[in-house]
Amino acid sequence: MQITLSNIEKSFRDPSGSARRVIAGISADIAAGALVAVTGPSGAGKTTFFNLLSGLLLPDSGTITAGKTELTKLSERERDRWRAKEVGYIFQTFNLLGDLTIIDNVVLPHILIGSGAKGDLQKRAVESLTALGIGDHLHKYPHQLSVGQRQRVAVARALLASPRLIIADEPTANLDDASARIVADAILALRGRSTILLASHDGRFSAVKPDLTIALGGEAGHA
C-alpha cells in the first residue's frame, strides 16, 4: 500500500491546558511494500504517528492518503472499517483479550470485522500459530502463556488477514530472546508484500536496512 503524508500536524493539550505539538509538519511518500523505520526517543511521538496512520486519530492539519483512500476525509466509522480491512497493528503491551482462548483471540476479532469465512480463518490461524510455536496452546488463556508467547499470538492475529499495512510499535520490547527472534522474523518476512511501519530499539531490526526512515522528536516543541 502506497501512503502519502502531506504536512501532518498533531498537538495534545497537557493537564495544564497548554498545547504541545507532538507531530510537527511531517510529509513523506511511502512506497507499497516498503519497510519504514520510525525513530525517536521515548515521548517523541511514535505511537501518536502510528495512531494517525491507522486512522485511530485525525491530524489537526495535513492529509494522509493510503492507496486511493484519503484517510483524513473519512468519518470515524469509515476509518474503523478501513483499519479493520487494511491494518495489522502490533503493539508493545495489552495485546490480547484475557477472557478469550488463544485461538479465539486470533479468529474472533476477524469474524467480527468480517475478514472472511470462519472455517478459513480458523484454519489459517492454526497454521500461523503452529508456525509461531503456539500450536500446543490453542485452547489456553493468555494468562497461561509467557509474555513472549502472547506477543507471538498478537502477531498471528495482526497478520491473519494479510493486511496491506503493518504497524509494529516496539513489537519485541520486553520479550525473551527466542520470542523476539520469532516475532521479528515474522514481521520482516512480509517485507515487499505489505508496507511495514516499525518503531523499535531492538538490534535485530537494525541489522536490516529500511527503505525509509522517519525521525521524530527533532521539531517537537511548545506551540
Next chain:
Amino acid sequence: MRKMNAFFTLVIASLKGRLFATVVSVLAVAVALAVVAVTGIVSFAIAKQAFESGRKYPLIVAAEGASETQIILSTIFHIDKPRGKIPFETYETLKKDPRVTAAFPVAAADSVGVFPIIGTNGDFLKDLGATYRGDIALADSHDAVLGATVARQLLMDIGAQFTGTHGMGGSADAAHEHADHTYVVKGVLDPTGGPEDAAVYTSYKAVWEIHGGKGHKGHKGHKGQGEEEEEHEDHEDHEDHEDHEDHHDHEADHDHDRYHLSDGMLTAVLARTGNPVQVFELQQEYSRPGLTAVNTAGAVRSFQKYFNTAGLVATFFAGLTLLIAAALILAITLMALDARRRELALLRILGIGRGTIALLIMLETLIVTVAGVVLGFLLGHLIPALFADRIGVLIGASIEPWHIGANEPAALLGALLLGQVVALIAMLRAYRMNLVEESAKN
C-alpha cells in the same frame, strides 16, 4: 449470523471472566422475582380456600375468646391451634335447627407427624364431595380416614395403624404420644386441592376418649389422661381418678388443657343455612357467653383485606430488592467497564466500531437481567412445585405452583425494563468512552 456467534462468544466469555459478579447480579434479580411469584402462589391458594370455605361453611361456631381469623385458621386451614371448647349440644341444636341445612362437628387436638387429626363424623367427609377408597363413615372411634397427601407422605394405606401425638403437629408442645389409642386407616381420600389433603380424620368420639371423659370407659385397656382436665372442669366421673396414670409434667402447664377435649366438648361446629339472611340470624343467636359465631364469608373478606395488604408489603419489598439489584448491576457493569478500558481500546484498534462495543456492553447487561428474570420465574414456581406438599401443610391450602399471581407479570416486566435501562446507561457510557486517546497514552 457468524458475526452474531462471534459476538455472543465474546459476551459470554466476558461474563464468565467475572463469574462472581455475574452470578451475584443474576441471583439478586432472581430472588426478588421469586419472592413475588411465591407470594402470588400462596396468597392465591389461601384466597381460593378462604372463599371456598365461606361458600361451604357460612357459619362457624367456636369458643369465646378467639378472634374470627384464629377460628378460620384453626377450623378451615388447620394451621392455628384451636382455642377453647364448646359443648357438644351446640352441634346438636344447630343440626336440629330448621334453618340449618347441614352441620358438622369439629374436635381437633392431636396430630400425626405434621398433619392435624380432625375429629368429626362421616357426614362431614361425605359432604366434602371428594372421591375416595375404602370406607369414610368413621363408625368406630378407632377408624381413621387420610387425606391424599398424608397417605402419600406417611406411606400409609387402608389397614395401616398409627397413633396420634398430643398438640398440633410440629410444635414444641407436641409433648407426648397417645400410644394407647391406635387408629386404623379405613379410607383414603383422593386429592381435592383443599386442606383435607393434608389432614387425618377420625371420629370426634376418639378425641373424647383419648383426652379423658366417659367415652374411654367403654374401651378396655384404655387409660384416659384427663387428670388435669378435672382440676379445671366439673366432671361427674371423679371416681376414675385412681385409674389414671400420673402425668405430672402436665400439671405445671396451665395453658395446656385448652387443647384437651374431654367428653362432650368440640372445638367448633361448621354449619350451612338455607339462605344468607339466616346466617346473620344464627350469628346473632349463637354469639353468647362461651361461644363465638363467625359469619365466614364476612370474616374472610376482612381477612382477605389483611392478606392483600400483606401481599402488597411483600411485593413492595420485592420491588425494592429489584431496584437494589438494578443499582448493583449498574455499578458492577460500570466498574467492569472501567476495568476493561484497555481491552475495549484493543477492540477499537482492531477496527471494531464504537457502536459494536456499546452493543457488546448492552448485551452483557441484558443477558444478566434476562437470566435473572428467567431464573426468578423458574425458582418462584419450581420451588413451590417441589415443596407443594410441605407448603400445603404450612398454609393449610393446596397451592398451584404454576399459578401466575396478580403482581408477577408486572414484576417480570419491571425487571426486564429496569435491565433495559441499566443496559442503555452502560451502553451510552461505553459509546462515549474515548478509548483511542486512552490507548495512545500507553
